Amino acid sequence: xxxxxxxxxxxxxxxxxxxxTRMEIYRxxxxxxxxxxxxxxAWMIVSLFLVFLILLFSGIVTGFWFSSILHSYVxxxxxxxxxxxxxxxLLAVFRKKLFVDPVTHTIIQRSREQSGEEE
Numbered sequence: 001x002x003x004x005x006x007x008x009x010x011x012x013x014x015x016x017x018x019x020x021t022r023m024e025i026y027r028x029x030x031x032x033x034x035x036x037x038x039x040x041x042a043w044m045i046v047s048l049f050l051v052f053l054i055l056l057f058s059g060i061v062t063g064f065w066f067s068s069i070l071h072s073y074v075x076x077x078x079x080x081x082x083x084x085x086x087x088x089x090l091l092a093v094f095r096k097k098l099f100v101d102p103v104t105h106t107i108i109q110r111s112r113e114q115s116g117e118e119e
Contacts, residue, residue, distance in 0.1 A: 059084060 008015075059080055067076025091098065 055084075 062083070063073075063077040063080040065076070066079045067073045070076050070079070
């Protein structure tokens with residue numbers, strides 16, 4: 001029992017330094033994860049804005065194109081609206097297969113890669 005007490009007394013500074021080092025490692029890892037998440041979030045915002053612009057202008061062009069084919073602005077833009085609604089409905093129906101499952105698999109794969117790098 002006395003040997004164990006002397007062991008802790010002798011190595012107290014070393015254990016304290018080890019714990020502080022581990023805490024610093026965890027802090028830096030969480031900072032890395034936060035900064036990556038913030039970067040992905042900013043990239044997603046910019047990408048969504050660009051996708052919105054592309055959809056907006058392609059919808060206008062498609063509306064005018066159908067209008068010239070059908071000789072009616074109402075029919076051309078109505079058909080364009082129906083096509084856009086059809087795309088949104090299809091995306092909503094197949095959202096799990098197209099978005100949720102691939103994102104889940106990507107997150108799991110990246111977490112495995114990161115845990116493999118740490119070892």
